């Protein structure tokens with residue numbers, strides 16, 4: 001299975017989350033920042049994991065926006081692609097803006113007929129240690145189901 005994990009970060013939380021997933025759950029994945037994402041052909045990827053950060057007023061960062069535009073411009077549907085989005089933000093920005101990058105990418109990937117492996121997760125930066133357990137459970141359940149169905 002070809003897996004791509006993408007993160008963007010200024011203060012380190014989304015890097016920490018992406019790196020945690022890479023190191024502890026999916027060590028054979030490709031682990032890149034959104035800046036480097038366009039080097040990879042999405043049609044070669046089976047599982048896409050995004051750890052996007054939210055800046056401005058519930059907006060994407062410049063590098064995330066480039067990847068988002070790439071997704072928008074692609075006239076493809078990717079029914080084979082499974083994805084999971086877990087992004088760290090700050091609850092103090094209010095419910096509409098909190099980790100809104102998660103919603104933006106979720107909407108876009110669904111439009112391309114990609115399938116979520118579990119509901120996307122918005123994480124307050126103060127809750128990152130506990131959220132890592134949820135992320136681990138969701139991804140390992142998905143991997144276990146895939147392994148079981150191969151027997």
Ligand SMILES: Cc1cc2nc3c(=O)[nH]c(=O)nc-3n(C[C@H](O)[C@H](O)[C@H](O)COP(=O)(O)O)c2cc1C
Nearest residue numbers: 009010011012013014055056058089090093098099
């Ligand atoms: C200028 C600025 C704007 C921000 N806007 C939002 C926002 O709209 N929603 C949100 O959830 N967090 C917002 N944040 C908080 C960051 O998303 C939060 O600090 C998060 O931990 C950053 O991820 P990182 O540690 O990976 O850089 C903002 C932070 C800054 C500095």
